Amino acid sequence: MSKVLVILETAGGQIRPHCLPGITCAAEIARATGKPLHLLVLGAQPDAAAQAIAAAGYGAAAVHTLAGPTLEPFTAEAWADAIIHAARTLGASVIGGTASSTLRDALPRAAAVLDAPLVSEVVKVKSGDTFVRPISAGRALQDQKVNAGTFFFTARGTEFEHAQPTGAVPVQAVAAAAANTRGAVVQGVQKTESSRPQLTEAKVIVSGGRGMREGANFKLLEQLTDLLGGALGASRAATDAGMVPADLQVGQTGKIVAPELYFAVAISGAIQHLAGMKGSKTIVAINKDAEAPIFQVADYGLVAKWEEAVPRLVELIKARKGA
């Protein structure tokens, strides 16, 4: 029987947590189509991570590994080769995972080679062939139907729960494929070092915008962030101005986040920023401009200068923690 196959990313012998919502979306597609759920781990030596993933099971029938020296570091070229090979070998007809920068890069390439459609950024599974996805910066939700024997999907990580461990399943190896990088060479990744949680994983996010004026002023936001164990974010205006690194950007063209609590400080609330954070559970806006559009989506709006409001809020939280 044809399968639903989820492509997983791993680090340090473990699944990367951002992949877990993709498994949940795939499990819903598996239920809707009556096809079994399978997981795939790619890498130079995927076995240890595959064993750890198989021990948790995540509702899958099996975990498959595909090993190859060209699969690390990640390139879309070699990964697409491997995904195509695995899909054919395993007889997968639905292939996907969480919409990370990795799968956004590799899956469309693989889908094109297999002449299959890809439904991107799925936020809801309506049936086995119809999916809801946001368009136009989240201002509309489109129901998209695919008419194809094989199709791909990417799932928006903020819209599905993390898959939970269900019990051990077997690990099976897929015979190696000829995966090659087409001459591409990854020379390295300049990571933004941070002891804070990842933006897409954090329960609390404190974001600053153009009104912060300069990078040094983000120190104050960092205090609030760290008191709450959150992640630091920024609007496009702030990252473009070089106040903070670009990978902190929240928005249509940055990260899509949905934490329990989102602080928008000195952020006006452009459509493209709202597209990245309006799924947050509780939104707090602090802005000196009472007319700022951010107040239209905020659960709690405070018209105030950040220079005064943020230090006072930090004091109050510290006092409560001390008590």
Added chain:
Amino acid sequence: MKILVCVKRIPDPDESLKFAGGGLDYSASKWVPNAFDEYAIETALRLAEVVGGTQRLAEVIVLGIGPESQRQQLTQFLAMGADRGIIVDADPDKLDTATVSKLIAAVFKKEAADLLIAGKLSQDNEGGQVPQRVAGLLDVPQASFAATVEWDQGAKALTVGREVDDGVEVKRVPLPAVVSVDLRIVLPKSVKNGSTPATHAYQEGPRLASLKGITMAKRKPVAVLKPSDLGVAVGTNEQVVGVAAPPARKAGQKVKTVEELFEKLTKEAKVI
């Protein structure tokens, strides 16, 4: 060196959406270029030109897929400085992403281009697939979500800084290749071609068309091709079966003081 840039027009993203009959009504929309496609053209032009010289290192061809009557959708890009245009005469509403990608790949082959530069996303459909699909169809390397591009003319290769979830990945790709561009590609020093002085700082953003550029654009050739000329069958296996507005957030409340905000967050929302 031949650079192909694919572009698309979209309904003005600053206008509010009109929901009608289970879909979106664009009949009164103002159509504007997709912003990421303007960044793609800007990238191509920065690679092609030598600032302070008259030499041209590459030909820049702008490609649009749409009815022939929409020739003007290419005019702005020609006015910015692209050398010539190609229109594939087809109704984009009747094409799925897979078919659009096949048409672009076919033009790339027909032109024997060295580089496709595309926006990473269209602001309306937000599929984020076309450049990667074209690279797969052409079986060439790809560098998606580019924030910086450096052209090594001698080695016929590009070194691309890619915006990935963890930071910036540096990937070197030999030509021919496909590059999709992200926002920061239009910062002043994001694109280097080895001939323009490395210290040169461009004005941020895509360039505006000059008056001379606008006049010249009208005289630049635009070829019109049919999908059948390219051997691509048109069709779609994707169907939009409904469009709805997302649920609105319930109206929030204004608080007067930081103390009141703190009180609400701890006692009402119970989030801190």
